[in-house]
Amino acid sequence: EADIYQTPRYLVIGTGKKITLECSQTMGHDKMYWYQQDPGMELHLIHYSYGVNSTEKGDLSSESTVSRIRTEHFPLTLESARPSHTSQYLCASSEETTENIQYFGAGTRLSVL
Amino acid sequence: AQSVSQHNHHVILSEAASLELGCNYSYGGTVNLFWYVQYPGQHLQLLLKYFSGDPLVKGIKGFEAEFIKSKFSFNLRKPSVQWSDTAEYFCAVLSYNTDKLIFGTGTRLQVFP
Numbered sequence A: 001e002a003d004i005y006q007t008p009r010y011l012v013i014g015t016g017k018k019i020t021l022e023c024s025q026t027m028g029h030d031k032m033y034w035y036q037q038d039p040g041m042e043l044h045l046i047h048y049s050y051g052v053n054s055t056e057k058g059d060l061s062s063e064s065t066v067s068r069i070r071t072e073h074f075p076l077t078l079e080s081a082r083p084s085h086t087s088q089y090l091c092a093s094s095e096e097t098t099e100n101i102q103y104f105g106a107g108t109r110l111s112v113l
Numbered sequence B: 001a002q003s004v005s006q007h008n009h010h011v012i013l014s015e016a017a018s019l020e021l022g023c024n025y026s027y028g029g030t031v032n033l034f035w036y037v038q039y040p041g042q043h044l045q046l047l048l049k050y051f052s053g054d055p056l057v058k059g060i061k062g063f064e065a066e067f068i069k070s071k072f073s074f075n076l077r078k079p080s081v082q083w084s085d086t087a088e089y090f091c092a093v094l095s096y097n098t099d100k101l102i103f104g105t106g107t108r109l110q111v112f113p
Helices: none
Strands: A004-007 A010-013 A019-025 A031-037 A044-051 A054-057 A076-078 A087-094 A108-112 B010-014 B019-021 B031-038 B045-050 B056-058 B064-068 B073-078 B087-095 B101-103 B107-112
Touching (some): A010 A019, B031 B064, B045 B056, B045 B073
Parallel strands (some): A010 A108
Antiparallel strands (some): A019 A076, A031 A044, B031 B045, B031 B087, B056 B064
């Protein structure tokens, strides 16, 4: 069982608000990821990190930003939320191996009004 | 670009029926293959994986998958489904070149008693 936590689970906010989605893991994994998932669609990688002070953009363009100051923490921030940001955001982590088995958090379902 | 196709978007079965979910991928190089499952209200979790060796792999809860390299396929099977198998199933492919996990769109399985 993976120990990766996301908060909040659900968030409803108004347009223009700044929000931070939290993701923490207690497994000491170097690699962490953020995915965006819309209903009936595949997961799209929006950000990833290979360790502290490492962040990269994923395949899907996103207006969000991430930081990795500590190994266990990988928050995602939207400076000014818009209705187009409404989606589910999934955080994952994996060990530094070629197998790259990713462990997922429960997700944050974001609705921007 | 790499892609993963899951041909069955929604599958409805009665308990004890046999299950086969299709998964095809487009990448020709060395890959790791995964099936993830998401039960209602829960996080994505690993069902089974293939890295090398025997192309028939067994996972949790009686699931198995067969890697057919010539067909670029990794189909998921279960001889007799249970009501508790109701969930969404995602096929995913990791290419060694990109080190990124590419997901299919998922298959929603509903099993009725």
